[in-house]
Amino acid sequence: MSDRAPEVAETPKSSSAPPPAADHGHAHDDHGHDDHGDHDPIHAANPHLAHHFDTPQQQFDAGKLGIWLFLLTEVLFFAGLFCAYTVYRAMRPEVFVYAHYFLDTRLGAINTCVLLVSSLTAAWAVRNAQLGQHALLKLNIVITICCAFGFLGIKYVEYHHKFEDGLLPGPRFAPTEQVWELPSFKAKHPEAAEYAERLVKRAEKLEGSKQGAAVPAPAVLGGAAPTSSTVAGNPPAAASAAATGSAPLAPGAVVEAKPELPHGTTTSAGTSPAETAPEKTLLSETTQNGEGRPTLEQVEPLIAAGVIGPKAENRDVPSRPRNAHVFFSVYFFMTGLHGIHVAVGIGVWIWMLLKAMKNEFGPNYFGPIDYTALYWHLVDLIWIYLFPLLYLIH
Amino acid sequence: MSEHAHSSAHPEAAHGDGHDDHGLAHTTPVWLLVSILGLLLLLTVLTVSVTSFDLGSEGNLVVAMVIATVKAALVVTFFMHLLWDKKFHLILFLTSVLFVMLFLSMTTTDRGEYDKDVEAFRAAQAQLNRK
C-alpha cells in the first residue's frame, strides 16, 4: 500500500490554499476540499497533487491505471469493427480481393511510417517530461502533432481520390473504372486484364446483335447495377425482371443464360451448385469462336476478384462481385473512426503543448504527458493492424 | 493483489541517466527508443515487400498478421513501457486482447456454420426465379 501522509492534528477551519492548476483527470475542488493544502508538507511541495491523493506516486499510479483501463475500452471499441471485417473477409473473400486493387499501398505505408515516427517522438516526450527537459519536450510534442497532421493530410488525399473514383460506401458505390482497367491490376495480371477487356467487347457485340434492350456500356454497368443488386443481390432475379420486360436497362438481356464458368477451368471461389450445364452463354460463345480455352492466368484472378464466376454480380459480362461496396463501407468506417481518434489526439497534444509551454512538467509531475502518449501509442497500434488488413490484401 | 507503489522516498531525485528507477517511473533511454523505431520501420518494409510473394491468400494474411503482432508487441512493450510497468497493466491489456479474440472467434465460427443455410436459400431462390 502506498505511503500515507502522517497524521495531522485537526484544525477547525483552514484557510483555503490557492487551488492548484487543474489538470487532466485529477480533481481540485475549489470549494474548500483543500483544507490540508497549507498544513501538509507533501501537498504544499507539490502544487499539482490533488487533495484526495497523499503522494505524487499514488496520483501517478492511479492515473496510469486509469489510462490503461481507458485503452482497454478503446480496444474493445474497435473490436466490433475488426469483427465485422473478419466475418466479411471470411465469407466474401472475393470482395476483398476485388477491392484491394483500388487502394494505394504506398500511401498506406507512408502513413504507417509517419505514425511510427510520431510514436517515437511521443515516447521521447515522456522521457523529456520525466527529466524536466522542457525545450526537447516542446519540440517532441510539436513533431508529434505535425506527424499527426501529416497522417490526416495523407488520409484526406486518399479519401479525395476515392470520392473522385466513385468508391463510396453503400449504394453510392459506383467506381468510374473497372477493376481490370486499373494500373495495379494490369501490372499484376496483364493476361487477365486483357482477357476481361476481350470479354467485355464480345458482350457488347452480342448485345448489339440481339433485338430489343439497349446495351449499357461497360462503364455504366457499375452505376446501373446497384439498382438490381440492392433489391435481392441476385442476378437471376434481375434476369427475371428483364424477362418481364420491366427493366430495360437490366444487364443480361440473354435471359435464359444460366450462370456458368468457362469450360475446362477450375475455380477457387466456391461451388456453383447445379449450374454447370453447358448452355449457350457469352463465355461459351467465346470459346466456340475458336480462340481456345482461356488459360488459368487469364481467368483465375478474375474469378478470385469476383469479376466473373459464381460470385459475380453479373453472370454474363465481367463486372464486379456482389456486394462489393461492403469492403468500402468497412474501409471508410474503420479508417474514419481511426482518423477521428487521431484528430482527438491532436487536440489533446495541443493542450499538452500549452501546458508544456508553461513549463508545468517535471520529475514529479509528468502524468498527463505519459497518459497522452499511451493513448497515442494505442492509436498507432490500431493502425498497425488496420494497414495490413486493409491495404495488404493479397 | 494489493498494490505496492514505487518508493516515493525521494520523488525529486530523478536522475538523468537512462535506467532510472528513483523517480515516479522508469525513464526509457533514447538509444532504445530510436532502435525500436528502426525495427518497426524495418518490419513495415518487410510486411509490404512480402506481399509480392504469393503464399496463397491465407498464407499472406497469416504472415501479415504475425508481422503486425510483432510490431504491436514492440510498441506495447517498449513505447508503452509495459516492460518496466506494473504486471497488472499487462494483465489488463492481455485480457482485452483475449476478449477480442473470444468475440471474433465465436462470431466468425457461428457465421461460418449458418452461412451454408444462407447459400442454400439463395440457390433455392435462384432455382425458383429461373422457372
Next chain:
Amino acid sequence: MASPSTTADVVATPSSSDSDNYLTHDKGIASWLLTLDHKRIGVMYLASVLTAFALGGTFALILRTELLTPGKTIIEHDTYNQMFTMHGAIMVFLVIIPGIPAALGNIALPLQLGAKDVAFPKLNLASYYLWVLGAVCMLTSLVTSAADTGWTFYAPYSTTTQTNVIPAAMGAFILGFSSIFTGLNFIVTIHKLRPPGMGWFRMPLFTWALYSTALIQVLATPVIGITLLMMMVERTLHIGIFDPTLGGDPVLFQHFFWFYSHPAVYIMVVPGFGVIGDIIPVFSRKRIFGYKFIAVSSLAIAFLGFLVWGHHMFVAGQSLLAGSIFSAITFLIAIPTAIKVFNWITTMYKGRIHLDTPMLYALAFLWVFTIGGLTGVFLAVMSVDVHLHDTYFVVAHFHYVMMGGAITALLGGIHYWWPKAFGRMYNEKLGRIGAVTVFVGLNVTFFPQFILGSRGMPRRYYNYLPEFQPLHQLSTFGAYMLGVGFLMTAVYLIQSLRKKPDAPANPWGSRTLEWTISSPPPYYNFHTPPTVTRGPYDDYEDLVYDPKIKGYVEKKSGRAASA
C-alpha cells in the same frame, strides 16, 4: 480491540445538524452543478435515476392498462410499440445500469474505503453530465417520433423504420460512456485508495460487487458503443453491414448487441448482490458466512457473463453448435449465484434478525431473485427456449431479476444508506408497509406472466387472444399495486428530508467504515484514512444500541463504531 486512532468525529451526539456536513457546506445551485464531491454527485444521480424510473414506470402502467383488454384499450398499436421501446430503453439505460453503482456507489464507495473521494472526481462529474446528455437524447426521441424497435434495436428494422431511432440510439451510446467512466473511476479508486490495513479480503462485499461490475462496464460497454454507432451509420449511409438487402447480416447485429447486453444484465444485478451482502449480516447481527466465496463469486459471474451471450439468439439463426456451447455455459452461471444465495441464508441462520425496512427488501430480494434466476436456467435449456423465446415467460423472467433483483436491492440500499446520506431517518412503519406492498405487487404483476408465457402469449404484442385476458388483468392489478407502493415510498422518503437531521452515525450497527463518521458525513469524509484492523462484518457484539441517540455505539468507548 478498538483501534486507538479512530476517526469518528461524532462522539455519541444525536445529530450533526449543527456541525458542517457535505449538504450544508456550500450553498447555491452552482455548488451542486459544479461539485466534485462524490456524495453530491451520488445524490444528483439518485434524484435523476429515480425520476427516470418514475417516467419508465408510468409507461409501464400505461402499457399494462392497454393490456387490460385484448383489443385497443387506451392507445393505438403504433403508440404501444413506441411505448414499450421507450419503457425498456429508459429502464435499462437510464435507471438500472447506472442505478446502484452511480447513485449508491458514488455515495458509499469512497466512504467504505475511508477515502476522501473517488480517484478522478472531475471524471465523475463528467459521467453524471453524460448521463444527463444521454437522457436528453432519449427524451428527444420520445417527444418526436419515438423509436418503436424494442429496446434491443434489432436490425434491419432499426435501420429502416421511419420512427426517430437515432436520438434514442445516440442517447444509449452516450450513456455507455457515462457507464464506462464510472466503472473506470471505481476500479482505480478500489485499487489505489484503500486505507492502511484494508487488504482485498477486508473490503465490504458492496465494494467487491462494485469492483466486479466496474470490470464488466469497462470491458463490455464499448461493444454496444460501436454496435449502436454501426447501426446509426447504416441507417444514415446505408453501408450494408446489417441489412441483408445491402449485403449485410442481421444475425451479426445480434451477436454484437448481445455481447454487451448480456454482461449488461450482470452490471444491473451484481451491485444488487453487493447491497444485499452488506445488509444481511448487519440485520442478522452475525458475520457473513463464506465471505471469500461471495467476494470471488462476483468476479466469477462477471467473467462467465461474457461467455453466454448467444443464449439470447437460440432461434435467431445462430448455428446449433454455438447454441449448445452457450446453453452449457449458461448453466454454469447458476453456480456462483447460488453460492451467494446459500451463504446469505446461512448468515441469517441463528442470527438475531431485525426486520427493519432494508432487511425486508433484502428478504424480498432473496425470494424474488431466486425465482427470476431459476427461470433463467429454464430458458438456458435450448429445447425449452425454442418454445418460450419471445413469450411472456421471458418478460416475467427478466422482470423478476431486474425488478425483483436490481430495483429491490436499489430500494433496500436507499433505505440502508438514507440516514447516512441525508442525516434523517424515514418513517419506519411506512417503510415496512412500502416494502411489503412492493413485494406483493411484484409477484402479482409478474408471476401470472410466467403462466401467460408458457401458455403461448407472445411478448410485445398489442392484441392478444381473449383466453389470456384474466391473467393480463391480474398482472395489471399487480402493476397498480406496485405503483402505489413506489409512490408511497417516494412520499415518505421526501417527507423525511423536511425534518431536522436526527440520524445517528450508526443507526443500524454496521461495521463498515462509512458508519464511523457522522450522518451526513463532513464534506472531506475523513481527515486521515482510518487504519483498518478487522473485517467489515466482525465484532457486532461489541456494538450496543443506545436508545438516547437511536443508534449503535461501541461498548467500551461509547463512541460510534470505529475501524
